[in-house]
Amino acid sequence: MGEIARGTAPDRDLLARVSALRDEVERSRLVLDLPSTERARAERQALLDQLDDYVIPRLSSLDAPLLAVVGGSTGSGKSTLVNSILRREVSRSGVLRPTTTSPVLIHHPDDERWFRDARVLPSLSRVTGDERAEPQPGTVRLTPSATLPPGMAILDAPDIDSVVRANRDLAGQLLAAADLWLFVTTAARYADAIPWGLLRQAADRGTAVA
Structure with a gap:
């Protein structure tokens, strides 16, 4: 489903099925x-999450912005990379682990309407406001940035190998919602089993990976 074309009318029959x-x-x-x-x-x-977070939203709105999820190993610099792309701090980075919980x-300011409701990631509540505020479990923080071009959004995800299981589960769910997975790792963790397992899943789904 990662290869669904954008810019065409939704296939209502396929969406219904x-x-x-x-x-x-x-x-x-399963009793x-x-x-x-x-x-x-x-x-x-996992199948329900994939259908709810990516397949059905994408089939419903093929012209919605592409979502690039930045995911990877603990301490690999995901938040630092996101902050560097946007030229300001939008995601907290630091030496304490886990940082992104x-x-x-x-998203671009003109694309807010695509993300403020439950179209994608319906299990997460939306929060806005002070980016320095303490993160709240079960939420996704929406941050507008004119640095991004319209039609593209970036999501900074928790560590895929976090010591906190809830963070690992959430990271996997977010990656399943991605049009593009920007994978960030380090030389020390490049060969770990968890990243390679997720990379294989992305390849099986046809998700673009960089």
Whole structure:
């Protein structure tokens, strides 16, 4: 689904069929206590997240801005990179880990309407305001920036290998919502299993990776 073309009218029949699939997945219940049940439940939730966070929103609005998610290993400089691109501090960086615990979504001011509602990442509440404020769990901070061109948004995600499991889970969910994953790593963590596992998933989905 990462290769859906932009700039064309939504395919209403395809959208209806994918939405029906999503409802069937949500209604499914895995009640048997088998060794494989826990993994199957995790895969079911991952499929729901992918459908809710990316596939259905993109099919519903093919002309929506592209979302580039900056993700990667702990301490690799994701927030520093985002701040450098925008030429101001929009995401906190530092030596304490984890630094980014709540995602920050930066968009052009003209594109705010695409992100202020639950079109993408419907499970996260939107917050705005002071970028230095303490992050709130379960939220995504919206930050306008005229430095970005219209039609492109950047999301700074938590560490994919964070010591906090909730951060790792959220990072994986955010990457699944990406049109483009900008992968940031270090020489010390380049060969770690977690990043390579996520890179393979991105390749399987057809997500563009840089």
